[in-house]
Amino acid sequence: MKVEIEVRAFGEDDVAGTVDAYKSSELIRVHQLTKDTTLGDIQSLMAKLFEEVESGYTNPEQCLGKITIRVKKENGEIEFLG
Numbered sequence: 001m002k003v004e005i006e007v008r009a010f011g012e013d014d015v016a017g018t019v020d021a022y023k024s025s026e027l028i029r030v031h032q033l034t035k036d037t038t039l040g041d042i043q044s045l046m047a048k049l050f051e052e053v054e055s056g057y058t059n060p061e062q063c064l065g066k067i068t069i070r071v072k073k074e075n076g077e078i079e080f081l082g
Contacts, residue, residue: 002082003031003042004068007049011061025057032082042067 006028013023027049033041046065054063070081 009060
């Protein structure tokens with residue numbers, strides 16, 4: 001199954017000569033995983049992505065993650081896409 005993991009960090013930034021400035025950093029990774037993959041395994045993949053985005057953006061106001069698994073129902077069966 002194809003699993004998409006997104007992590008986004010954002011917040012205000014200090015930029016000389018501006019009144020308001022904001023910074024955002026976003027990473028998206030796609031993994032091909034087996035059906036035996038556990039939520040703990042996916043959590044570990046997400047933790048690595050959080051570390052990667054935070055290494056380039058220290059102390060963001062917010063850091064959010066999203067996991068997407070795409071499926072469709074065909075002939076009464078659920079099929080994983082990807």
